[in-house]
Amino acid sequence: MDGNAPDFAAASRAALADPQLRGNFRRAMDGLMSKRAAQFADTGEWTGVRALAASVRLRALSKLPELLEKLEENCTRNGIAVHWAATTEEANAIALDILHKANAKLVVKGKSMVTEEMHLNAVLEKDGIEVLESDLGEYIVQLDGTMPSHIIMPAIHLNTKQIAHLFKRKIKDAESREDAAYLTDLARRVLRAKFQAADVGMSGVNAAVAETGTLCLIENEGNGRMCTTVPPVHIAFMGLEKVVETLEDVPPVISLLPRSATGQPITTYVNMISGPRKDGEKDGPREVHLVILDNGRSGIYADPELRDTLRCIRCGACMNHCPVYTKVGGHAYEAPYPGPIGKILVPQIEGLAKRGAMPHACTMCNACVEICPVKIPIVEIMGRLRVEAVKPGGAVKDGGAKASRAEAMVWSGWAAMNASPTAYRIATAAMSRLGNAAPASLPMLKEWTNVRTKPRFAGRTLHDLARAKGVPDV
Amino acid sequence: MSATPKPTRVYYFGTCLVDLFFPDAGMAGIELLQSQGLTVVFPQGQSCCGQPAYNSGYRADALKVARAQLDLFPGDDPIVVPSGSCAGMMKKHWPDLFHGEPDEAKAVQVAGRVWELTQFLVHVLDVQFTDKGEPVRVTWHASCHAQREMGVVEEPKSLLRQLANVELVELKREKECCGFGGTFAVRHPEISAAMVGDKVADIEGTGAARVVSGDCGCLLNITGALEAGAKAARGQHIAQFLKERIHGR
Numbered sequence: 001m002d003g004n005a006p007d008f009a010a011a012s013r014a015a016l017a018d019p020q021l022r023g024n025f026r027r028a029m030d031g032l033m034s035k036r037a038a039q040f041a042d043t044g045e046w047t048g049v050r051a052l053a054a055s056v057r058l059r060a061l062s063k064l065p066e067l068l069e070k071l072e073e074n075c076t077r078n079g080i081a082v083h084w085a086a087t088t089e090e091a092n093a094i095a096l097d098i099l100h101k102a103n104a105k106l107v108v109k110g111k112s113m114v115t116e117e118m119h120l121n122a123v124l125e126k127d128g129i130e131v132l133e134s135d136l137g138e139y140i141v142q143l144d145g146t147m148p149s150h151i152i153m154p155a156i157h158l159n160t161k162q163i164a165h166l167f168k169r170k171i172k173d174a175e176s177r178e179d180a181a182y183l184t185d186l187a188r189r190v191l192r193a194k195f196q197a198a199d200v201g202m203s204g205v206n207a208a209v210a211e212t213g214t215l216c217l218i219e220n221e222g223n224g225r226m227c228t229t230v231p232p233v234h235i236a237f238m239g240l241e242k243v244v245e246t247l248e249d250v251p252p253v254i255s256l257l258p259r260s261a262t263g264q265p266i267t268t269y270v271n272m273i274s275g276p277r278k279d280g281e282k283d284g285p286r287e288v289h290l291v292i293l294d295n296g297r298s299g300i301y302a303d304p305e306l307r308d309t310l311r312c313i314r315c316g317a318c319m320n321h322c323p324v325y326t327k328v329g330g331h332a333y334e335a336p337y338p339g340p341i342g343k344i345l346v347p348q349i350e351g352l353a354k355r356g357a358m359p360h361a362c363t364m365c366n367a368c369v370e371i372c373p374v375k376i377p378i379v380e381i382m383g384r385l386r387v388e389a390v391k392p393g394g395a396v397k398d399g400g401a402k403a404s405r406a407e408a409m410v411w412s413g414w415a416a417m418n419a420s421p422t423a424y425r426i427a428t429a430a431m432s433r434l435g436n437a438a439p440a441s442l443p444m445l446k447e448w449t450n451v452r453t454k455p456r457f458a459g460r461t462l463h464d465l466a467r468a469k470g471v472p473d474v
Numbered sequence: 475m476s477a478t479p480k481p482t483r484v485y486y487f488g489t490c491l492v493d494l495f496f497p498d499a500g501m502a503g504i505e506l507l508q509s510q511g512l513t514v515v516f517p518q519g520q521s522c523c524g525q526p527a528y529n530s531g532y533r534a535d536a537l538k539v540a541r542a543q544l545d546l547f548p549g550d551d552p553i554v555v556p557s558g559s560c561a562g563m564m565k566k567h568w569p570d571l572f573h574g575e576p577d578e579a580k581a582v583q584v585a586g587r588v589w590e591l592t593q594f595l596v597h598v599l600d601v602q603f604t605d606k607g608e609p610v611r612v613t614w615h616a617s618c619h620a621q622r623e624m625g626v627v628e629e630p631k632s633l634l635r636q637l638a639n640v641e642l643v644e645l646k647r648e649k650e651c652c653g654f655g656g657t658f659a660v661r662h663p664e665i666s667a668a669m670v671g672d673k674v675a676d677i678e679g680t681g682a683a684r685v686v687s688g689d690c691g692c693l694l695n696i697t698g699a700l701e702a703g704a705k706a707a708r709g710q711h712i713a714q715f716l717k718e719r720i721h722g723r
Binding site: 009012013016022026323324327328360361362363364365366367369370380383386387388389390391408411412414415417418419420421424428431432435444447448449450451452453454455456457458460461462463464465466467469471472473474 | 486488490492493494495496497498500501504513514515516517518519520521522524526527528529530531532533534535536538539541542570618619622623649650651653654655656657658659660661662663664665666667668669670671672694695697698699701702703
């Protein structure tokens with residue numbers, strides 16, 4: 001295994017061994033699933049709005065280069081400075097450059113998964129800039145020195161008691177109270193002071209409207225609005241796929257996103273950002289920057305099958321419904337995007353040498369596909385990545401990195417046995433007679449029998465029974 | 475559905491897991507179809523739908539195996555499969571697997587004739603079963619591929635509800651995967667164990683003596699875990715369960 005490759009199996013073992021963590025996820029995800037289901041009780045409405053949202057995303061992707069140019073043009077006209085970053089390094093350099101020019105010492109951030117992808121906080125801290133996450137969940141994981149375990153609810157792996165302990169340890173004068181209202185108020189007081197003092201505010205983007213040059217940002221806490229209006233400089237970060245064509249394309253996306261994610265009909269705040277403070281206006285930032293990140297996305301875009309990955313609106317519902325994610329939690333993936341969307345997106349961004357194991361952390365149950373609000377064929381893409389992982393020369397970075405001669409031989413032998421009726425008859429007869437004698441210590445059987453009895457070969461196959469009972473062959 | 479003439483002859487694709495581990499369930503499926511007056515043809519040359527290699531990234535090997543099945547089902551008669559997962563592989567994935575191949579048209583034709591067993595019993599045969607068994611409480615485990623690839627959700631439960639002495643108690647998380655996932659169970663044994671552990675707890679919560687399912691991958695997993703955990707409930711394939719109820723044992 002690659003020395004840098006995260007070890008999902010080991011990380012998931014550790015997560016499974018933590019009953020507190022498992023309980024936190026099970027409870028949280030059960031709640032989120034039932035809240036979402038209540039939002040879409042009317043299946044006709046769900047089918048319609050889902051088809052609409054999927055078509056919005058498909059149409060945007062179908063003319064992505066054109067829309068990105070239009071977005072840049074209209075943003076620029078609105079006074080938003082647009083910066084293009086091919087890599088996360090470039091995006092970080094752009095951010096640092098803006099911060100240096102603003103002589104910034106303190107940055108407040110709203111939620112942005114793209115900046116997680118960039119590891120921006122670490123870059124800023126290394127540069128001596130204080131950076132504070134202002135989304136409550138992000139604030140908690142930042143205090144805890146960890147990373148988000150869910151793209152929508154970053155601290156969902158912790159319960160109130162754990163957060164109370166954390167706050168007691170990390171926040172001056174904090175009382176030890178396991179009370180969500182108290183803890184929220186405490187965080188709010190810390191953050192409020194920082195909002196007022198911050199030199200730069202940062203945010204993500206939920207949808208960028210090409211025709212108007214508007215950045216749409218939805219959130220529940222008002223911290224997004226603070227980050228984007230109070231500090232004198234606002235920097236927004238987006239993956240290049242986040243563009244939509246028209247203003248009318250926004251409502252289906254911002255309706256389906258919270259309904260799918262948390263079961264809310266709409267978020268508390270919907271911010272439509274269309275530029276910096278104008279002459280004579282009394283509030284708003286003096287500068288607004290938009291950093292548009294590629295980081296492998298144009299490669300994903302180039303492949304018609306893989307392109308569907310880019311439809312994602314980052315609602316995180318696939319995580320809530322994933323039976324693997326709900327068991328191991330988000331940290332086990334050691335990736336900015338965990339769960340089903342992470343299992344297809346991260347290997348395409350970071351390559352199959354590092355992330356070739358991710359597409360296998362899936363039973364292909366299709367629960368994510370069933371609820372994805374923009375109908376991403378996640379499992380089909382998962383299957384494609386499994387092919388590319390063992391077959392060099394494909395479209396994905398480091399294709400063939402997981403190719404194994406031994407595994408290829410096993411499958412080739414399996415195919416030879418199953419493609420010839422004679423070979424199949426001989427092999428199944430042998431397995432039926434001798435298979436039960438196989439020791440449970442054999443590889444694969446060992447893993448299986450850890451929590452299960454050995455599968456029992458029946459002795460006679462269905463072929464035998466059908467023949468004996470005179471079931472016609474033709 | 476009953477307006478369309480019922481077929482008189484069907485093919486049966488038994489699947490490799492049934493062949494090796496649950497042949498009685500496979501045979502029960504054949505007998506259920508025969509009991510409806512159908513001629514059931516079981517081509518002896520059949521083996522596997524190709525799904526294990528397909529889902530493992532070895533598409534060429536999957537294609538080789540799927541191709542070996544194509545000529546076994548000439549004509550237009552329906553092909554009935556006692557597994558939602560294998561039926562889904564044939565119906566949904568064979569067209570993709572054979573895309574651009576010289577025999578693509580044949581594969582698409584065969585795929586279009588595939589039915590999952592309970593789907594066929596309900597929608598095509600409109601069966602009405604009479605229960606001769608003792609009172610029993612059961613629960614239903616829905617396989618992921620039956621539900622989400624074949625769209626089979628209510629059919630098997632409607633069959634169980636036909637049985638007067640069978641009390642069906644649904645699982646709290648009926649739609650959640652049991653953790654089998656083919657090679658997933660051995661690639662990620664701990665996660666798979668946690669998943670089947672949750673499933674077993676859900677089954678226990680129903681107080682059912684049997685967990686009935688239409689897929690043998692799930693049954694191997696769930697039954698194995700029930701046995702290893704010394705739980706009272708046992709797994710059974712729906713074909714075998716139905717056959718036993720109809721015959722009163």
